[in-house]
Amino acid sequence: MENPLPLQPVDFILQRDVLCTLPPLGTVLRVIVDRCNEKLGINFLKSNRWVKLINIRCELHAALWHAVLMPFTRVCYLSDEDDIVLQRMSQYDERRKSKWGWMPLSSFPxxxxxxxTDYPNVPFVSLMRALANPKVIGKFHCVVRVVAAFPWLAEDFRSPSGVYRIRLTLEDPTARIHAYLYxxxxxxFFDGYPSVYTLTKKRNLLLGTSEGDDGSEMNDHFRNPPWIRCCLKSYHIDDSDSWGSRNFRIFATTMKV
Known part of the structure; x- marks a missing residue:
């Protein structure tokens, strides 16, 4: 997409210490709470408790799913011994211990x-696990979708001096991040320096963008980016603010088309 997508909802940006408390597996569903929902008692909910949300509406904002509480929504606590909770925890533990259980369920089989990637036998981790890594510098094997690219035009992928510098927006069910190709x-990644035409086709394939018979991009709002494997490494560019200047970069990954 030409217009960059937000990594988080602008009004609900979570700090790193909060992100680190979230489970590294599963799907993050953002719940919007406003004054109209005060009668539901949401403000009195305790953290680290299981709850069941009944009759919510899911909406897509900036390609991020949100749960909207309705006047008829109901919220109730669940015991740690509830059958639903035990089933979810069992499934979570099974996936967490599995070598390939960290893959998004929608990417199966x-x-x-x-x-x-150059490391096909290294187990996968989620983007949330990469974000919550206790060290700034790290390497991760992930399954992600590419949902945006900047710059958008393939002819702008390289600087005037011929150096690639591209920022991709990656997502999985747990998080969305920027990662650089440099x-x-x-x-x-691009197997050298292919033509602008070939780079455009590779970009469209990554983002699930439809093409016309002549290879041109079609104005298609129903994109379906494929799940791809990639290696990510995190680093910082400012020694005095290592966490604040932390970035991600794709490495050891090659497109095979």
Whole structure:
């Protein structure tokens, strides 16, 4: 997409210490609470408790799913021994202990083969696990979707001096991040320096964008980006503010088309 997507809802940006308390597996569903919902008693809910939300409406905002509480929504606590809770915890523990259980469920039975990494046998982790990593510097093997690219035009992927510098927006069910393709890592990703036409086709394939018969991009709002495997490394660009200047970069990953 040409217009950058927000990583989080602008009005609900979560700090790192809050992100680190979220489960690294599963789907993050943002619940919007406003003054109209005060009678539901949401403000009195306790943290770290299981709750059941009944009759909510799910809406898509900036390509992020939100749960909207309605006047007829009901909220109730669940005991840790409730059958629903025990079932969810059992499924969670099973996935967490599995080598491939960290893959998004919607990517099963396997992710797309349009990209491969140099470390196929390394277990996957979620983007939330990468965000909550206790160290600034780290390396991660993930299954993600590419939902935006900047710059958008393939002819702008490289600087006037010929160096690749692209920012991709990646997401999985747990989080959305920016990750950069830069220099030699981008050279490996695109298999060298293909033509603008080929780069455009690769970009459209990554973002699930439809093409016309002549290879041109169609104005299609119903994109379906494939789930791809990629290696990510985190680093910082300011020694005095390592967490605040933390970035992610794609490496050891190659598109096979």
């Amino acid at each position: 396997w992710s797309s083969d349009i990209a491969e 220099k030699e890592d981008a050279e490996q």
